[in-house]
Amino acid sequence: MNTKNIFNLIRRYFIESGRKDITTFVLIVLTITLISFFSVSGSISDSLMVFLLFLMGVVYAGRIFNIFQPVGRAIHYLTIPASNIEKTIANGILVYIYYNILLIVALLLGNFLGGMAHKLLAPEFHYIFYMPFSLDNLILTLVFESIFLFGSIYFKQHAAIKTALVLLAFFLFFIILDTTLVGSYFIHSNPESIKEAENVFNNINGDLIEYTVSILAFIFFNFMTWLRLRETEA
Amino acid sequence: MIQLQNINFSYHKGRTIFDDLSLSLEGGHIYGLFGKNGAGKTTLLKIIAGLRFPKSGSSTTLGQRAALRKAEMLKNLYFLQEEVYVPAISIRDYVKCYAPFYENFDNEQFEEYLHLFEITSMDDKLTALSHGQRKKVIISFALATNTKILLMDEPTNGLDIPSKGIFRKIMTMAANEDRLILISTHQVRDLHCLIDAVVILDNGHILLNASADDITDKLCFKITDDTGTDEPILYCEENLRGNLLVTENIHHIETKLDIELLFNAVMLNKERINELFNAKN
Numbered sequence A: 001m002n003t004k005n006i007f008n009l010i011r012r013y014f015i016e017s018g019r020k021d022i023t024t025f026v027l028i029v030l031t032i033t034l035i036s037f038f039s040v041s042g043s044i045s046d047s048l049m050v051f052l053l054f055l056m057g058v059v060y061a062g063r064i065f066n067i068f069q070p071v072g073r074a075i076h077y078l079t080i081p082a083s084n085i086e087k088t089i090a091n092g093i094l095v096y097i098y099y100n101i102l103l104i105v106a107l108l109l110g111n112f113l114g115g116m117a118h119k120l121l122a123p124e125f126h127y128i129f130y131m132p133f134s135l136d137n138l139i140l141t142l143v144f145e146s147i148f149l150f151g152s153i154y155f156k157q158h159a160a161i162k163t164a165l166v167l168l169a170f171f172l173f174f175i176i177l178d179t180t181l182v183g184s185y186f187i188h189s190n191p192e193s194i195k196e197a198e199n200v201f202n203n204i205n206g207d208l209i210e211y212t213v214s215i216l217a218f219i220f221f222n223f224m225t226w227l228r229l230r231e232t233e234a
Numbered sequence B: 001m002i003q004l005q006n007i008n009f010s011y012h013k014g015r016t017i018f019d020d021l022s023l024s025l026e027g028g029h030i031y032g033l034f035g036k037n038g039a040g041k042t043t044l045l046k047i048i049a050g051l052r053f054p055k056s057g058s059s060t061t062l063g064q065r066a067a068l069r070k071a072e073m074l075k076n077l078y079f080l081q082e083e084v085y086v087p088a089i090s091i092r093d094y095v096k097c098y099a100p101f102y103e104n105f106d107n108e109q110f111e112e113y114l115h116l117f118e119i120t121s122m123d124d125k126l127t128a129l130s131h132g133q134r135k136k137v138i139i140s141f142a143l144a145t146n147t148k149i150l151l152m153d154e155p156t157n158g159l160d161i162p163s164k165g166i167f168r169k170i171m172t173m174a175a176n177e178d179r180l181i182l183i184s185t186h187q188v189r190d191l192h193c194l195i196d197a198v199v200i201l202d203n204g205h206i207l208l209n210a211s212a213d214d215i216t217d218k219l220c221f222k223i224t225d226d227t228g229t230d231e232p233i234l235y236c237e238e239n240l241r242g243n244l245l246v247t248e249n250i251h252h253i254e255t256k257l258d259i260e261l262l263f264n265a266v267m268l269n270k271e272r273i274n275e276l277f278n279a280k281n
Helices: A003-038 A042-063 A071-078 A084-121 A135-154 A159-188 A191-203 A206-230 B041-049 B091-101 B107-116 B131-144 B161-174 B212-218 B259-268 B270-277
Strands: B002-010 B016-025 B029-035 B056-061 B077-080 B149-153 B180-184 B197-202 B205-211 B219-224 B233-239 B242-248
Touching (some): A003 A084, A003 B091, A084 A135, A084 A206, A135 A206, B002 B041, B016 B056, B016 B205, B029 B259, B041 B056, B041 B077, B041 B180, B077 B131, B091 B107, B107 B131, B107 B161, B131 B149, B131 B161, B197 B259, B205 B259, B205 B270, B212 B219, B212 B270, B259 B270
Parallel strands (some): B029 B197, B149 B180
Antiparallel strands (some): B002 B016, B197 B205, B219 B242
């Protein structure tokens, strides 16, 4: 693996798409400024903004490869002198680091501008500078982005939408399975065994399991992305 | 430089494109790759570049398995497509983007080729250029990368008449003893004087893979008023100048290779050509 190739791939991205990203950044900042300005209490707007940014992050990840249409574009991309792993890493850096930083900066800037504008019109308003991101949010975002990154190389057209639909189908299946199994357990078990099961669940370190599963899923989907790129033909 | 061994290839639901195809190409030549429509010329170029994977057999380019598309291989290979893809950036930015990937890229050469093609502004957006102009830019870039292998799919399609002459001129400038240039084309007249080796594809096999010298050593291309000759005639075509003939070169007469006549002669006399050139396929 050659870091120079990764650098050149990222540089290529900025030369080709930098202006588009600046426009997107300005639009996000303006949107968040408006949401922030018109919202009185923080809670609803915070969740809305975080959800919007999460959505933008996964859509960006779901479009990052975008090489299949037209075929000439695929040939052009696949013959760039960098290995498949270097191309996967370069896109990973763009999705997981660059774009998330861009979104967080846009959120903070929009929030700040909205708050300041509010304060100018209503001096009694106390602007609170806040960071509505937690480690849990960030990990969840990275996992979803890794799934959408895989989707962007797996699906040839409308990758982000198709990945979202597959995820939706998966969660629906999971909910149905979960409801059926748990429901059946509670119906057929006596109160003592239910209490015993509750104790077992209470003793489990939920955070540790969540983090472990998230990290494994993140690694798995990035590995799958690399494998899929390796076997992509044009 | 390029070794294809016992390649079998077919598209998912389609007919077989290559059936046990083997081919070896060496540096220092400009190969012309010819075949009828659908013979698999573009597919062959794609297999060499690692863009298509054969069902069986091995494809080695510059000592590497082509399908792995390793950076070391891609640094020394440029694939010029028939319909060139260009991003929405200026020529200057295109060079900034892609030249760093090619260690031997020569900016002076690039500018010289552009100048010959009469493209004067480096600040023109590629997507704003006509198809022919885009092609001129990408041809100039491809040649300036100085890669060991240059694969060109119908490079003169879309070029105007003066540009085809300029193309031949810069191709001559760019060719050297180490470089392998493989040109797939139907426009044989455009590249007639450039090509020094010929590869003809038909029905999934290589019918002919020979140097121009070898061909003119074994075959004779001539124009006569009648078809009276003691040499076996492989192909005859009437036109206003007389009869265009391809015969076996029994008397070792030195004639000039005519690729179009050669192609027709090969298509009509597959077995005899195989015997004459001892082709393995």
